[in-house]
Structures are given as structure tokens and as C-alpha cells.
Amino acid sequence: MLKRAALRADRICMHARAAPAEAIPANGSVPAKGSEEAARHICCTLTNVELGLVRKAGGEAAVAALLEHAGTTRPASYLEDIENWISLDEACALLAAGVHQTEDPTFARRVGEQTLDRHVGTQVATFLRSLGSPEAVLHAVAQTAPKFSTVTEMEAIEAGPGRAVVRAVARGGFTRLPLLCDWTMGMLAGLPILFGLPLAHVEESECQARGGEQCLYTVSWDAELAAAAADPQQRVTVLEAQLVAMSERLQSAYATASDLISTEDLDTVLHRIVERAASAVRAPGFVLAVHTEPGAELQVYSHGIDEQKAEALARATLAHDAQAGDSTLVVEVTSSRRQYGQLIARYPGAVQFFPQDEELLSLYAKHAAAVLDMATALQESVRRHDQVSSLLSLSQALAQAGTSKEVAERLAVAVPEVVDCDRMGVWLWDHLEQNLRSVAASGRTPEQAAYLRGLTISPKDTPHLSQMIAVPQPQFFEQETEDSFMRQLMAAVDAVALVVVPIVARDVFLGTLTVSVTDGPQRLRSDGELVERLTGVAAFAATAIQNGQLLDKLRHKASHDALTGLLNRVGFRQHIDSVLDSVPAGGGQVGLLFVDLDDFKQVNDAYGHEAGDELIRKAARRLEAIARESDEAARLGGDEFAIILADVRNDDQVRAAEARVRAAFIEPFMLGDVAVSISASVGGGLWPEHGRTVRELVRHADAAMYEDKAERRRQPIGA
Numbered sequence: 082m083l084k085r086a087a088l089r090a091d092r093i094c095m096h097a098r099a100a101p102a103e104a105i106p107a108n109g110s111v112p113a114k115g116s117e118e119a120a121r122h123i124c125c126t127l128t129n130v131e132l133g134l135v136r137k138a139g140g141e142a143a144v145a146a147l148l149e150h151a152g153t154t155r156p157a158s159y160l161e162d163i164e165n166w167i168s169l170d171e172a173c174a175l176l177a178a179g180v181h182q183t184e185d186p187t188f189a190r191r192v193g194e195q196t197l198d199r200h201v202g203t204q205v206a207t208f209l210r211s212l213g214s215p216e217a218v219l220h221a222v223a224q225t226a227p228k229f230s231t232v233t234e235m236e237a238i239e240a241g242p243g244r245a246v247v248r249a250v251a252r253g254g255f256t257r258l259p260l261l262c263d264w265t266m267g268m269l270a271g272l273p274i275l276f277g278l279p280l281a282h283v284e285e286s287e288c289q290a291r292g293g294e295q296c297l298y299t300v301s302w303d304a305e306l307a308a309a310a311a312d313p314q315q316r317v318t319v320l321e322a323q324l325v326a327m328s329e330r331l332q333s334a335y336a337t338a339s340d341l342i343s344t345e346d347l348d349t350v351l352h353r354i355v356e357r358a359a360s361a362v363r364a365p366g367f368v369l370a371v372h373t374e375p376g377a378e379l380q381v382y383s384h385g386i387d388e389q390k391a392e393a394l395a396r397a398t399l400a401h402d403a404q405a406g407d408s409t410l411v412v413e414v415t416s417s418r419r420q421y422g423q424l425i426a427r428y429p430g431a432v433q434f435f436p437q438d439e440e441l442l443s444l445y446a447k448h449a450a451a452v453l454d455m456a457t458a459l460q461e462s463v464r465r466h467d468q469v470s471s472l473l474s475l476s477q478a479l480a481q482a483g484t485s486k487e488v489a490e491r492l493a494v495a496v497p498e499v500v501d502c503d504r505m506g507v508w509l510w511d512h513l514e515q516n517l518r519s520v521a522a523s524g525r526t527p528e529q530a531a532y533l534r535g536l537t538i539s540p541k542d543t544p545h546l547s548q549m550i551a552v553p554q555p556q557f558f559e560q561e562t563e564d565s566f567m568r569q570l571m572a573a574v575d576a577v578a579l580v581v582v583p584i585v586a587r588d589v590f591l592g593t594l595t596v597s598v599t600d601g602p603q604r605l606r607s608d609g610e611l612v613e614r615l616t617g618v619a620a621f622a623a624t625a626i627q628n629g630q631l632l633d634k635l636r637h638k639a640s641h642d643a644l645t646g647l648l649n650r651v652g653f654r655q656h657i658d659s660v661l662d663s664v665p666a667g668g669g670q671v672g673l674l675f676v677d678l679d680d681f682k683q684v685n686d687a688y689g690h691e692a693g694d695e696l697i698r699k700a701a702r703r704l705e706a707i708a709r710e711s712d713e714a715a716r717l718g719g720d721e722f723a724i725i726l727a728d729v730r731n732d733d734q735v736r737a738a739e740a741r742v743r744a745a746f747i748e749p750f751m752l753g754d755v756a757v758s759i760s761a762s763v764g765g766g767l768w769p770e771h772g773r774t775v776r777e778l779v780r781h782a783d784a785a786m787y788e789d790k791a792e793r794r795r796q797p798i799g800a
Contacts (some may be wrong), residue, residue, distance in 0.1 A: 092763030119787060120168030121365035121385050122232045122255075127172055127264060128160035129178050130192045130199050143182060150180035162358045166385065169255060176260040187259045193267020196229075198274045205363050208437055210275045215302060218272060219245040227432045228269065228363035234430070238297075243304030249296040250289060252430050257290040266298060273302050278529050313747050347373065347456045351382045351449060353426075358445035360383045362427040362438050364410075369449060370395030371414055371422030373456065376606055378485045386427065398425055408432040412443045416450040418457070424449060476534070484636065485509060485629030489521035492594065492622055501604050502596040504574060506533065509592040509626070515539060517546070517592060529574050541567045543583070550590050553583035555615055563763055571597070578602035582615045586623035591630075593621055612774070644694060645701035648715035653723055656713050657775055661768065672735040673767040673778050675786035676704065676742055677792065678759045683722040684752075692752045696759070699750050707741040723782075737766040762790035 135143050144157055151174040157640055159165055160175070180188045197206055205228055212218050218225060220240040226233060232255045249265060251257045266283045273281050287293040355369045366385040370392075374381055379399075383391035387697075399409055399422070408428040414421040424446040430529065484546040496505045504524035508517040519533040540547040543566040557667035558567050558579040571579050576597035584591040594615065598604050605611065631797065640652030640797040648656055678700060685693040704714045704722055711727040715738055726738055742763045751754040764785025772778035 112691075120170075121166035122169040122230065123167055123172040124163065124363065125138060125160055125165040125167060125198050126163045126205075126229060126231045127192060128167065128175055129163050130196050131175060131188075132157055132161055133199065134192065134195070135179060135182055138183060145176045147175070147182050150181055151175045164356075166365050169258075169261070173258055173260050176264065180260075180555060187263070189263035190267040190270075193264040193269075194271040194280060194425045196268055197271045205273060207273075208435070211437070214242075215273050215276060215278070215300075216240045216242055216245055218275070219247060219269075219300065220792040221435075222247055224433045224435055227430075228430050230261075231365055231429055231432075233261070233265070242377075243302055245300045247298045247300060249298065250294075257288070257296060259288075259290045262288055262290050262296055265296070267299055269300050272300070277303060278306055330336055347452070348382070350379075350452050350672065352384075354445055354449050354452065355384045356428070357448075358424060358442060359727040361441045361445065362410075362426050364428055364438075366391075366427040368395050368398075368427065369414070369422070370399060370424040370425070371449065371453060373421070373453060375419070375608070376603065394425065394427060395423070398423055408434070410434040410438055410442055411447045412439060414446045414449045414453070415456050416447075418454050419452055421453050442636075464778075484633050485626050486520055488622070488625045488629040492618075492625075493523040494620055495575070496594065496596065499618055500596050501598075502613070503599045504576065506595040507592065507622075508538070508595065510590055511537075525574065532573055540567075547594070549581065553585045553590065555582045555612055557605065559602060573598050577591045577727045578605040580605050580611070580615060582619045584619050584623045584626060586627050591623055591626050594622065642716040645698055645716050647701050647705070647722070648713060650717055651686050653715035653725070654775070656715070657725050660725060661775070670731070670770070671778075672738065672765060673782045674724040674735070674738055674742060674763055674765045674767070675779075675782040676722040676724065677762045677786055677790060678720035679790065680764055681759065684757060684759065687757065688757070692755075692757075695752050696750055698759065700746075700759075700761075703745040704742065707738075707745050715790075729767065732767050732770070735767055739763045739765050762786050762793060762794070764789050 105208060132144055132147070135147050139146075139769040148155075148157065148160075151171070153160075153166070153175065154170055155171075176192070179192070180186060185191070192243060195721040197209075209218050209225060212221060217240075220237050222235045226235040228251075232252055233249050234252055235247060235249045238248055240246075247269065247523070249257070252760050258589045261286065266285060270280045270283045273279065279298050279302075283301075283353040284299045285296060287301060289296045305614055351369060351371070355367050358369075359367045361368055364385075367383065368386060368391045369382040371380055371382075372378075377394075379395065381388070381392045381395045382488055386394065394409070398409060408430060410426040412424050414424055423689050424442055425432070427441055428622060455702040489509065492507050493505055496502070501526075504522070506525075507520055509520050514537070516537040516539040518537055522530060522533055525533065535797075538546060540550070543564055545564060545567065549556060558564070558581070560568070560571060560577055562568050563569070567579070572579075577600060579595060579597040582594040582596075596605065596615070639647060640655060642649045657671075657673070662673060678696075681693070681696070684696055697716070700720075701714065701716060701722070704724060708714055709726075711726075713725045715723045715725070717723055724738065724742070726735065729735060742761060746759060746761045751757075764782050764787070766772060766778050766785060771781040
């Protein structure tokens with residue numbers, strides 16, 4: 082007959098019931114340990130007791146046979162961990178297997194009776210005992226029952242000393258099952274054990290699993306014996322149990338505190354905090370949703386909820402949009418530094434949490450905030466170290482630079498190492514022209530680089546430049562900026578975000594740094610760290626640019642003629658060497674003109690040296706005017722000039738340049754009120770045809786110029 086009862090238990094377990102949303106898959110397999118897709122309906126306090134009873138009766142072999150008969154693939158270690166949860170189907174299959182294994186039709190009830198006795202020192206048991214009496218626990222059964230099962234709604238119809246009537250019904254999507262009813266009666270019977278009392282007497286007057294509309298349990302215990310809890314021996318028993326629970330809480334607290342100084346990564350520590358919260362506050366699901374840094378993406382850590390559902394719950398909770406059908410307990414993850422997010426405990430269905438649950442959850446939220454504070458401080462320290470190292474490298478690079486252009490070029494290369502950007506530019510202020518010019522850039526396409534080289538920016542182009550000169554502060558721009566000039570500039574360089582940083586030294590505006598990104602505009606957030614980095618770079622740049630400009634002046638003075646501003650002999654040689662070095666291998670030609678003013682000594686003798694100097698200056702301007710943009714004029718001394726013709730393709734272009742020089746001297750020069758006419762002799766040469774070295778080319782051009790002068794003297798007067 083006992084075997085028939087066991088078989089009947091199997092059939093009862095497999096009896097048709099509404100499949101819950103997170104039930105075992107249709108193929109009957111059970112998700113592996115750690116799978117967030119596993120249903121979380123029954124707490125593993127049930128299976129912990131069950132496996133203990135089976136092991137005590139038949140050893141490990143009996144436990145293995147039980148698991149095989151139940152069809153579960155979970156290891157015994159998972160089922161004995163009271164922090165875990167399993168599905169209703171799996172719990173009933175295990176109970177049915179227990180009935181079969183022990184041949185005891187009351188097996189499920191025995192499991193329930195011993196559950197609280199077996200776990201008398203746990204945090205949940207201590208919490209239930211803290212309510213004060215069996216009737217107090219039963220009065221709050223609607224809140225206490227979900228700590229063991231989420232598929233049943235329970236409520237106390239009446240609860241008083243020695244007697245209570247409890248109602249139980251299946252939640253939507255589930256049905257009550259006989260084995261589950263037996264386990265529930267056992268749990269109710271074992272409740273007085275928490276208070277040092279014997280088992281209660283439980284009668285079921287109506288059973289939903291057997292056709293009734295509800296399950297009605299009448300629970301009775303000896304009220305006089307309950308008063309015996311005041312007996313010193315009973316108090317010792319209770320205090321010992323509470324001491325065990327307090328010890329476990331302390332161990333959990335110490336373990337969580339040790340996480341705060343863990344060397345493991347932040348994700349691992351936060352995952353562990355969620356798991357520890359789950360062990361302290363009994364609920365099927367937990368979610369920790371935090372922003373680890375201001376403006377960073379929401380990070381979601383979960384226990385008992387799959388990733389997609391956890392993120393949906395986190396975002397709904399942060400948006401104060403509670404999900405229908407869920408019961409959530411939400412505490413803030415916050416510290417004195419900042420607010421990070423929320424720690425959430427979740428039950429499916431309408432469940433009321435205890436105040437103690439919130440206190441415990443808040444404790445773990447504080448742990449999470451402390452971990453995040455430490456991580457934030459460490460990240461800030463690392464960023465600070467990186468920033469200082471980058472700025473030090475930049476300062477060393479700038480110290481090796483010479484001219485202002487060389488400084489700008491080094492900045493263009495080095496700044497992307499300091500600031501996360503795709504493109505960077507250096508613009509210097511021309512105090513005479515009152516505009517900005519691009520002198521160096523990185524990350525530009527050839528077309529963008531050419532566009533910027535030909536661009537100048539003046540205060541009339543954008544009011545932001547005037548503002549920056551008046552109040553030197555970084556300015557941030559996005560694609561939608563109302564400034565049409567800046568909007569066009571950003572479109573031309575394909576920037577979705579742009580930061581302009583003034584370069585100022587001793588209240589003198591020297592220019593700007595521009596950094597931009599082509600995607601991810603949040604990379605250039607207007608926060609303190611970015612501003613600090615950029616202003617630090619600009620401070621280094623200001624000193625370097627000032628030094629470079631001083632060197633520019635010294636070099637200009639050394640290479641340019643003081644009277645005319647043209648290149649002098651030193652500058653002439655430097656420039657022609659540079660032009661020849663830039664000629665592509667295997668092709669390209671360079672032209673050179675020598676120019677000498679005819680009878681210049683007579684002007685000096687007739688009008689004085691000041692008039693002669695004025696004539697030299699005006700002659701220099703005429704030579705500059707007829708030179709092409711790529712050409713360069715030089716004064717070699719006295720009344721001798723030279724013009725370097727870059728990018729010459731044939732001798733005809735040299736002859737055409739000679740003709741332009743002669744034409745430039747047709748008009749007389751006004752020296753004060755006196756008009757003075759003077760001609761110029763000019764001779765040209767072509768590299769490498771007329772000389773493969775500078776010396777040879779100069780000799781040829783000089784000879785051609787003297788030949789032209791001699792030819793002029795041979796011509797009749799007035800010809």
C-alpha cells in the first residue's frame with residue numbers, strides 16, 4: 082500500500098497544472114546551476130531538509146537515487162544551499178521522489194515540520210523569532226510565506242494565543258498540489274519550534290488541491306506551554322539560537338567588508354555584494370543598478386533574474402515606473418560623495434516586505450556605495466597620474482621645440498595623447514591682422530588641411546572669438562550650435578563636438594587649441610576633468626609659444642634684411658637650399674633671377690642716402706608684387722636683389738619673370754616730391770640646367786644679369 086501511495090504521489094506531482102512563465106522547459110530538463118532562466122518559486126530550504134532526511138536514512142547512495150528519480154540535473158550542493166531557489170515542478174518532483182524513496186506518504190509534511198527546526202540559526206529564522214510569538218508570525222504570514230514560496234498567497238484569517246486560521250491559494254498561473262499542501266501543513270506545524278515549543282496541530286478543512294476554492298488550515302498549540310518560553314532554560318535555548326544567527330550575520334558582514342579592500346575588479350565585487358544581499362534578504366531576485374561614473378552607462382548586476390529582465394526592471398525602477406504584478410523593495414545606493422543608483426529586491430506578485438528587510442538591504446546598498454567610492458577614488462588617482470604623465474611628456478616635447486610653428490606641430494601630435502579626441506588644431510593670433518590662422522593640425526584629411534590653411538578667423542566672423550579674447554575660457558560647441566560660422570567650420574572638418582581653448586600668457590591672447598571628435602560627442606563632456614586637462618595643455622603651450630615667437634623674431638632678424646624686410650644673404654641661402662631639397666627626385670626645376678638697379682649711385686649722390694634707402698624699400702615692394710605666391714625675393718646687399726622661382730617647368734617661365742621685373746621699373750619712383758626714374762638689369766638661370774649646385778646657379782644668374790646690364794649700356798640713348 083505504501084508503494085501505491087508513492088506512485089500516487091508521482092502522479093499527483095505530474096498532475097496537469099498551469100505552466101508558469103518561468104517553468105522548466107518543455108523537454109523536462111532543468112537549467113544548470115547559475116542559469117538565470119531557471120524558475121525561482123520554492124526556496125531551497127525545502128530541498129536542504131529533504132536531502133538531509135534521505136541521507137540520514139540511506140547515505141549518499143540514497144541521495145543520488147533521489148535526484149535520479151526526480152529527474153533533476155542539479156547537484157546536491159545546489160539543492161542544499163538555502164540561498165538558492167528552484168521551480169515548483171522541480172520541488173514537487175523531488176518531494177514525490179522522496180515519498181517513493183522513503184515509502185512514507187507523510188514525507189512532504191515531515192520535510193515541512195523540520196524545516197524551521199533545521200534552520201533555527203539562520204537569519205530568516207531569527208527574523209521570524211524576532212516577531213515575538215507564533216501568533217505574531219502567523220498574523221504576518223502574508224509577508225513571511227514568500228520567503229519560502231512565491232507560488233502561494235497566504236493570509237491569517239485569525240491569529241491569537243494558541244490558535245490561528247490560515248488561508249492559502251495558488252497565485253495566478255499556478256495550481257495548488259497535494260504535496261505542496263502537505264509541505265505547507267508541516268511548515269505551519271513546525272513554526273512553534275522557533276519559540277522552544279513542540280509541534281503545533283494542523284488540520285486542513287478545505288483543500289484547493291483537492292477541488293476546494295482555497296486551502297484552510299487551523300493551527301493550534303498549547304498556549305500555556307507558550308508561556309513557558311519565559312523559563313530560564315528556554316531563554317537559554319532561544320539566546321543560543323540568536324547567538325548563532327548573530328555570528329552568521331557578523332561573518333557575512335565581515336566577508337562583505339573584506340570585499341571593500343578586495344584586489345578583484347569592480348564588477349566581481351559588485352556581483353558578490355548582490356549575492357550577499359540575496360543571502361541576507363530572502364527574495365527570489367535582486368538587481369543592483371548603478372552609474373559607476375557621472376554620465377556613464379547604467380551598469381546592472383543581478384541575482385536570480387536574467388540580464389534582460391534585470392535591466393528592464395532597473396530602468397523602470399529608476400524611472401519610477403513600477404512594473405505591473407511585481408513587488409519591489411528599493412533602496413538608494415548613495416554615499417556622502419554622490420548618488421550611484423539603486424539596489425532592488427523583487428518578488429513576483431503582490432508581496433509586502435518587512436521593515437527589517439529594508440534595513441538589511443540598505444546595509445548592502447551602503448557596502449556597494451563604499452565600493453564605488455573607493456573605485457571612483459582609485460580611477461581618479463589613475464587618471465590624475467596619467468594626466469600628470471601626459472602633461473610631463475608634453476612639456477618635455479615642447480621644450481625641445483624651437484619656433485612657434487615647431488611648437489604648434491608638436492602640440493598637434495601630442496595633445497591627442499592627453500585628451501581623447503580625433504582631431505586637433507593649433508591657431509595663432511596675428512596681432513597686426515587681428516585674426517587667427519591655422520598653423521598645425523592632426524587627424525585632418527588632405528582636403529580639410531588645405532581648407533584650414535587658407536582660413537582666417539576674425540572677431541567679425543564669430544562673436545565667440547571676441548568673448549574668448551575678453552574672457553579667456555574654454556568654449557564647447559555641438560553640431561546644433563546657433564553660431565553659423567562655427568557650425569560651418571564643424572561641418573567642414575566633420576566634427577560632432579568641438580572644444581576651443583584659449584592660449585593666454587600674462588593676459589596676452591596668443592591663439593587657441595581646438596580638439597574635436599567625429600563620433601561620440603559625450604567624449605568631450607564639459608566636465609571638470611576635461612577642462613582641467615585642456616587648460617593644463619594650454620598653459621604649457623602658452624609658455625612654449627611665447628618662447629617660440631621670441632625665437633621667430635631672432636631668426637627673422639638673422640635671416641631678413643632690416644631695411645626692406647626681404648630675405649638677406651643668410652635667409653636667401655637657407656631658402657634656396659630648402660626649395661632645392663623639396664624638389665621631387667627625378668623631376669622638377671627651380672629658377673633664379675639676379676636684379677641690379679642701374680645707376681643707383683647717382684640717386685644717392687643727387688638726393689642723399691635717405692632717398693636712396695627709400696628707393697631701395699620701394700623697389701623691394703615692386704619686386705614682391707610681381708613675384709608669384711610660391712616665389713621669394715631677397716636683398717643680397719646694396720642695390721642687388723634676387724628672386725627664387727619655385728616650381729618652374731621650363732626656361733620660358735624664367736624669361737617671363739625677367740620681363741615682369743623690367744616692367745616693374747618703368748614707372749618712376751616718388752621720393753618725396755621728386756619723381757626718379759631708374760631701370761633694373763636682370764639675369765636668370767634654371768636649375769639644374771644652368772648649375773647643379775647653388776654656387777653654380779648663382780654664378781650663372783649673376784653673369785646673365787651683368788650681360789643684360791652691358792647690353793643696356795650698348796643700346797643707344799632713348800632706344
